[in-house]
Amino acid sequence: MLHLRLLKAIVERKNRLRRGGDEGQTVFEYLGIIVIISLIIAAIIASGLAGNISGAITAVLKKITG
Template sequence: MQLLVSGRTVRESTSAPALEGTTMQKPKLLKAIVERQNKHGRDQGQTVFEYLGIIVIIVLIIGAIVGSGLAAAIANAITQALADITAN
C-alpha cells in the first residue's frame, strides 16, 4: 500500500491486502484489518466485572465514611470554615 505524504509517495512497512476483489473477499479484508489492529498492542478495554469491582469499592468507601461518623465531622468542619470566611 502506498501513501501520499507531503507530495512524496511513502510505502508502508507491512503489506496490506488488495482492496480489489470479489464481494466475498471484502469481509476477509475487514477481518484482516481488525486482526492487524488488535495485534498492535492496543488496550482491549475493561470488562464489565472490572467496572463492577470498582463500583463496589467506591460504595464500600462511601459506606465506611458515612457509617463511622466521619461524614458528619467533615460536614461540620466545612460549615465552620464557611462561617469563618463569611464572618470576616
C-alpha cells in the first residue's frame, strides 16, 4: 500500500513538471492573439471603417428596439 502511494506521488509530480513547461508557451500564444486583435482594431480605426461599423450597429439596434 505504501508503494502505491509513493508511486502515485512520483507520477503526479512528473505530470506537474511536464505541464509546467507549457505554461509559458500558452502565455505567449495569448499575447500573440491580443497583438493580432489590437492590430486589426487599429487598422479598422485608421481606415475610417469604424464610423461605418458604428453606424450599421446603431441602425440595427434601432430596428430591434423601436
